[in-house]
Amino acid sequence: MKRVFVNEEWCLGCHLCEYYCAFANSGLADMARALKDRDIFPRIRVEDTGKVTYALSCRHCTDPLCVKSCISGALTKVPTGAVCIDKDKCVGCYTCILVCPYGAVTAGEHGAVQKCELCLENACGSPACVRGCPNRAIVYEER
Amino acid sequence: MKQYVIIGGGVASVGCIEGIRSVDKEGRIVVLSGEGRPVYCRPLISYFLQGKTDPEKMKYRPDEFYAENNCEVVYEKAAAIDPARKTVTLESGESIPYDSLCVATGSSPFVPAFEGLDTVENKYGFMTMDDALALDGAVGPDSDVLIVGAGLIGLKCAEGLCGRAKSITVCDIAPRVLSSILDGDCAALMQKSLEDHGVRFELSDSAERFNINTAYMKSGKVLRFDILVLAVGVRPNDSLVGEAGGVCDRGIRVDTHMRTSLEDVYAAGDCARGYDASTGEDRVLAILPNAVMQGRCAGINMAGGDEVFDKAIPMNAIGFFGLHALTAGSYAGELHEVPAGEGVKRLYVNGGLLSGFILIGDAAGAGVYTAMIREKTPVDSVDFGLLRTSPSMAAFSAQYRRKTLGEVV
Numbered sequence: 221m222k223r224v225f226v227n228e229e230w231c232l233g234c235h236l237c238e239y240y241c242a243f244a245n246s247g248l249a250d251m252a253r254a255l256k257d258r259d260i261f262p263r264i265r266v267e268d269t270g271k272v273t274y275a276l277s278c279r280h281c282t283d284p285l286c287v288k289s290c291i292s293g294a295l296t297k298v299p300t301g302a303v304c305i306d307k308d309k310c311v312g313c314y315t316c317i318l319v320c321p322y323g324a325v326t327a328g329e330h331g332a333v334q335k336c337e338l339c340l341e342n343a344c345g346s347p348a349c350v351r352g353c354p355n356r357a358i359v360y361e362e363r
Numbered sequence: 364m365k366q367y368v369i370i371g372g373g374v375a376s377v378g379c380i381e382g383i384r385s386v387d388k389e390g391r392i393v394v395l396s397g398e399g400r401p402v403y404c405r406p407l408i409s410y411f412l413q414g415k416t417d418p419e420k421m422k423y424r425p426d427e428f429y430a431e432n433n434c435e436v437v438y439e440k441a442a443a444i445d446p447a448r449k450t451v452t453l454e455s456g457e458s459i460p461y462d463s464l465c466v467a468t469g470s471s472p473f474v475p476a477f478e479g480l481d482t483v484e485n486k487y488g489f490m491t492m493d494d495a496l497a498l499d500g501a502v503g504p505d506s507d508v509l510i511v512g513a514g515l516i517g518l519k520c521a522e523g524l525c526g527r528a529k530s531i532t533v534c535d536i537a538p539r540v541l542s543s544i545l546d547g548d549c550a551a552l553m554q555k556s557l558e559d560h561g562v563r564f565e566l567s568d569s570a571e572r573f574n575i576n577t578a579y580m581k582s583g584k585v586l587r588f589d590i591l592v593l594a595v596g597v598r599p600n601d602s603l604v605g606e607a608g609g610v611c612d613r614g615i616r617v618d619t620h621m622r623t624s625l626e627d628v629y630a631a632g633d634c635a636r637g638y639d640a641s642t643g644e645d646r647v648l649a650i651l652p653n654a655v656m657q658g659r660c661a662g663i664n665m666a667g668g669d670e671v672f673d674k675a676i677p678m679n680a681i682g683f684f685g686l687h688a689l690t691a692g693s694y695a696g697e698l699h700e701v702p703a704g705e706g707v708k709r710l711y712v713n714g715g716l717l718s719g720f721i722l723i724g725d726a727a728g729a730g731v732y733t734a735m736i737r738e739k740t741p742v743d744s745v746d747f748g749l750l751r752t753s754p755s756m757a758a759f760s761a762q763y764r765r766k767t768l769g770e771v772v
């Protein structure tokens with residue numbers, strides 16, 4: 221399957237991926253309405269220590285601990301290999317946050333947790349973070 | 364064709380089915396389920412009381428799960444295992460042969476012999492969907508509820524009933540709530556989150572005897588109730604294996620392949636006592652992730668694979684009204700107290716390894732710590748100064764990040 225991969229050396233720390241992600245998952249057609257003066261909840265996050273900077277999102281692990289640990293059956297690995305979340309089933313217990321080794325599952329806006337679903341479930345169709353990355357530090361490919 | 368039998372229809376059983384089917388697509392699988400319903404999310408019964416989920420959403424697997432995995436589900440209880448003849452006898456007397464057996468019977472509430480408990484009509488456990496449905500039907504705006512036990516199950520029950528009863532009181536012999544996973548001031552924070560929603564506590568006190576709708580406490584207090592919930596503790600359902608001559612010690616003893624001491628008999632989940640990677644000792648780790656992973660490991664081995672599960676550690680994510688407490692490992696060694704605003708952040712380092720942690724409030728990145736415990740990552744191989752405040756990949760080597768962010772993991 222194609223996954224999102226990150227090349228730390230090329231990451232500028234510009235945070236654009238976060239905005240594209242939040243916009244793609246807002247369900248809104250207008251970027252300003254989706255993002256301006258709002259708390260955004262991107263599923264990809266730039267981690268910046270001053271020395272290193274890189275973007276982090278779900279690795280769609282081959283054997284995902286979050287799926288095996290989910291107490292509500294909300295997290296599943298779908299046939300394509302992507303790890304997806306059923307927000308209606310999620311009760312926001314945070315067990316997935318407790319087990320994800322990468323910190324890639326985060327608290328969402330409305331109680332349920334959130335994670336990257338490769339923009340397969342929104343109108344974007346392919347990862348918005350990748351399309352928006354100005355330096356190709358984030359790519360979507362088969363490895 | 365091999366015949367697999369699984370006793371129990373919970374999540375460990377599901378893990379076992381999926382484990383078997385990852386190796387053997389043909390063999391016959393018979394699941395004996397004592398609960399009269401397909402697998403559901405047991406931990407969600409309190410969310411059901413709260414109205415945050417419903418029986419449909421609580422399904423742990425889709426309706427087609429058993430059919431798709433070619434399993435025959437028998438809604439009947441197993442009464443005995445005969446390891447010599449390799450059969451399981453049902454309560455009806457029918458006997459089912461197995462080539463390979465998995466015992467995934469979970470646990471049952473432990474009810475101490477309280478004097479006068481038999482005079483209490485409205486008493487409930489809080490372990491099953493049936494318990495939740497019964498409580499759901501019994502509780503009303505005029506009910507005074509008394510919950511005995513301030514552990515995970517008792518407190519989740521209290522949260523579930525909040526706003527649905529006239530009063531909710533929780534009593535426990537321990538001086539603090541969640542005493543198995545939290546220390547004093549952490550427990551106090553979680554207690555307060557429930558008190559803020561009207562739950563009352565009677566700690567360091569226990570019921571001496573009951574009479575119809577009154578509890579007489581050791582302290583001399585008298586508590587009146589309409590509904591009594593008993594959530595004192597649980598016991599592994601290990602008797603089937605014990606009576607068949609298998610080694611049990613408050614839980615069925617299993618090795619890291621989930622084998623019991625009986626040939627071709629495996630065990631998984633809340634009924635099993637297995638290896639705890641955080642201490643190196645054997646213990647029952649009665650949490651859902653462990654049940655699923657042990658079940659899967661058992662299933663793979665039952666089908667002829669060679670799978671080891673030696674990464675189990677105690678861990679818990681529990682929350683009340685939006686305040687979350689995440690804990691893992693054991694609290695041994697040097698304590699690193701990290702400022703965490705209104706919350707708590709405690710990391711424990713023992714022998715150069717992160718041995719455990721308690722996070723209350725901010726949960727972000729907790730899994731980075733959990734992974735260090737599970738994988739036994741030496742503290743000096745990471746930037747621990749950075750990691751203390753922010754659990755992130757930035758504290759690891761560039762090589763590790765290249766691997767995890769740039770390769771398939």
Ligand SMILES: Cc1cc2nc3c(=O)[nH]c(=O)nc-3n(C[C@H](O)[C@H](O)[C@H](O)COP(=O)(O)OP(=O)(O)OC[C@H]3O[C@@H](n4cnc5c(N)ncnc54)[C@H](O)[C@@H]3O)c2cc1C
Nearest residue numbers: 371373374375397406440441468469632633649650651654
């Ligand atoms: C209120 C509550 C909240 C919880 N919250 C959490 C949480 O937040 N996080 C977490 O990780 N865990 C939580 N747990 C624990 C979690 O539910 C268990 O660890 C998990 O369900 C164990 O799965 P299991 O398959 O081993 O056992 P079970 O789910 O108990 O399933 C065992 C099944 O076997 C059946 N059975 C028993 N004996 C027989 C027999 N002789 N023949 C046939 N069938 C039999 C039982 O009826 C039962 O249906 C919670 C539990 C409760 C009760």
